[in-house]
Amino acid sequence: MELSATGRVILGMLAIRPQSGYEIKSLVDDSTRFFWAASYGQIYPELHRLADAGLIEGRSRPQGGRKRTVYRLTRGGRRELRAWLERPAEVLELRDEGLLQLFFSGARPEGARDVLEGKRALHVEKLERLREIEPAVKGAGDPFCHMVLRYGIAMSEFSIGWCEQAIDELSEQEKRRAA
């Protein structure tokens, strides 16, 4: 994995269309952020590294008096991107604070219901944001981007349903204990 994660995101974004660092960051924020984020502190230095490595090239394209560099893939960059797309993915990581709270709820069982409600709320929030961007993604006409978005939506719906079911389970257990 000689190409960094951020490097791969940038190459992928530039394959969609040539753009500036600022535009890449905006696009990441309304798309891959949900499964792969990147900040300015990563993007700008990585753009320079990729340019030094000859995988991308930047051209000055000022907008009025506002300076601006638009990058595009070189042949080598496109080759590198395609090579990564051929390699099987390795990273599949989750950081879910709600799940951690549920895991430790033996230390505070009376709060388990709220923990599940909280987890549900996070998934609802995420689902809303995914639905917001759906028209734009669908309109862009890339079937793969849309597929990924649909996965995110389906996954969020699944998690919401699971939380609701788990809340019901807790309620039934409480009823049984009360009886």
Next chain:
Amino acid sequence: MELSATGRVILGMLAIRPQSGYEIKSLVDDSTRFFWAASYGQIYPELHRLADAGLIEGRSRPQGGRKRTVYRLTRGGRRELRAWLERPAEVLELRDEGLLQLFFSGARPEGARDVLEGKRALHVEKLERLREIEPAVKGAGDPFCHMVLRYGIAMSEFSIGWCEQAIDELSEQEKRRAA
């Protein structure tokens, strides 16, 4: 969020039972790792910080000539843990390289099927590991730990099914294009 993520994991693990840093790491590796990992490089320094803050206390409990420190929660540590369990969770992050590859598959459409197969394989691998630990978790008798494991299993099954469906969709599209 004054308490670090690793600190919360440690407090939670010590609420289950007093244990050494090594045991905490092992337990993390067979349980929370799937949604919250921690390495020795985080655990040992954090144990010292938590002890300095008075949230846990360590006692020397050597096994033969092998020195060993077992930590347990103090009253303050238990209070801190419960306080965190009361606060709504904020972190819900995913890093999914396969999804990133699918997102950028417009740059190499002929590989999309393999990308989905690769993503499916990662979920299958994860599911297998979750099923391996299920008997132990079920046997431990903590309903919340088991609930979390069931979530992981259900989620993996969902993802596997989604990948298979997406692969079928691609096949149908190919057929339609061929016709």
Next chain:
DNA sequence: TATACCATGTAACTTGTTACATGATTTG
């Protein structure tokens, strides 16, 4: 007796976030 495991720890490194600085342009 070699390998695996128990046990603790640190140093170097990589990754990633946040906050800040700078300055132009557009919009309400």
Next chain:
DNA sequence: CAAATCATGTAACAAGTTACATGGTATA
């Protein structure tokens, strides 16, 4: 004219991984 947005960048920090060092014990 203030606020939002476009645009680029860096420094300080936080988080996390990996590799290494040390040394005891159990097991094949």
